[in-house]
Amino acid sequence: MRTYILLACAIFLTLSCNSWKHSTNFSYQELNYLDFEKQLHLDSNYVLIDVRTPKEYHKGHIKNATNISYFHSWFTDSIQKLDKSKTIYMYCQTQHRSPLASKKMKKMGFKKIIDLKGGFVKWEKNQLAIQR
Numbered sequence: 001m002r003t004y005i006l007l008a009c010a011i012f013l014t015l016s017c018n019s020w021k022h023s024t025n026f027s028y029q030e031l032n033y034l035d036f037e038k039q040l041h042l043d044s045n046y047v048l049i050d051v052r053t054p055k056e057y058h059k060g061h062i063k064n065a066t067n068i069s070y071f072h073s074w075f076t077d078s079i080q081k082l083d084k085s086k087t088i089y090m091y092c093q094t095q096h097r098s099p100l101a102s103k104k105m106k107k108m109g110f111k112k113i114i115d116l117k118g119g120f121v122k123w124e125k126n127q128l129a130i131q132r
Contacts, residue, residue, distance in 0.1 A: 026106050030095075030117040033126050039114060040089060047082055049090040051075075051101045052120065056093060062123065070097040076104070084110050091116035091123070 031039060040048065040062075050057050050065040057067040068078045070092065079101075082088070088110055092098040095118055102113045116123060 025111060027112040028102055028106070028115070029113070030115045032117045033122045036089065036091075036114065036116045036123075043087055043089075045085075046087040046089055049079075049082075049088060049101075050120075051090055051092045051097050056120075060124065061120070062091065065091075070101045075101075076108075079105055079108060082110075084108070088113045089116070090114070091119050093119050094121050095119040 040046070048062060048065045050061050050067045051070040052061075052067070053069050053071065054067055057065075057069075061067065068075060088105065090098045090101060090113060092101075095115065098115045098119065102115060105113060
């Protein structure tokens with residue numbers, strides 16, 4: 001009996017934690033570095049956001065990325081100024097901050113966010129184009 005209760009709780013928590021990704025008016029997708037790069041070339045109506053710190057950004061970033069640091073107090077104000085109808089491509093260093101930023105942006109009314117799986121570390125490790 002105890003096992004069934006624990007299993008039920010685990011399933012409930014898993015579904016609750018992931019439900020924000022699959023809301024009817026919101027699309028959140030994680031793409032590996034190859035698919036992320038491909039989509040950037042195919043999509044013409046997007047904004048590319050780097051949510052790392054300015055120091056991380058200046059060491060190297062994906063071409064045409066705008067730096068809006070998740071940890072700065074002006075993050076919310078800067079994000080509010082973006083066009084919510086555009087697809088938002090975003091990344092951070094290791095994909096820790098970008099899902100948090102995505103969750104916050106969903107609450108602000110953004111409709112489609114694509115997150116770089118593995119973050120900038122994966123991008124750089126696979127020697128894709130970097131702007132310094």
